[in-house]
Amino acid sequence: MKTKFSTIIKSLALLTILTAIAFSGETVQEAEFKVSGNCGMCKTRIEKSMKIKEVKMAKWDKSSKMLKVAFLSEKISLDSLQKRIASVGHDTEKYKAETSVYENLPGCCLYRDGVSDH
Numbered sequence: 001m002k003t004k005f006s007t008i009i010k011s012l013a014l015l016t017i018l019t020a021i022a023f024s025g026e027t028v029q030e031a032e033f034k035v036s037g038n039c040g041m042c043k044t045r046i047e048k049s050m051k052i053k054e055v056k057m058a059k060w061d062k063s064s065k066m067l068k069v070a071f072l073s074e075k076i077s078l079d080s081l082q083k084r085i086a087s088v089g090h091d092t093e094k095y096k097a098e099t100s101v102y103e104n105l106p107g108c109c110l111y112r113d114g115v116s117d118h
């Protein structure tokens with residue numbers, strides 16, 4: 001009887017650990033969306049804004065303007081990632097950068113029509 005009881009306790013403990021792992025928010029989701037920008041400085045700025053613990057990988061391609069991200073979907077939403085990028089001056093598919101922030105970008109980074117001839 002005593003042995004049986006300790007076996008049950010052990011199994012319960014194992015189950016608890018496994019459940020904790022499953023719900024620890026380590027589910028990594030990958031996504032790709034468009035982020036406006038021009039140059040290497042834009043790339044640095046965009047990728048730097050994604051240097052947070054919830055983002056495992058962020059890579060922006062200058063020619064396709066596509067940003068690839070791998071993030072912990074249980075800890076942060078794709079929406080808030082896009083908001084973050086917009087807050088440093090880069091338009092995304094969902095959020096536009098504030099004009100005041102955009103206008104403070106270096107000249108080579110101004111990607112909007114009529115503001116730069118890039």
Ligand SMILES: [Cu+2]
Nearest residue numbers: 039041042109
């Ligand atoms: Cu730039």
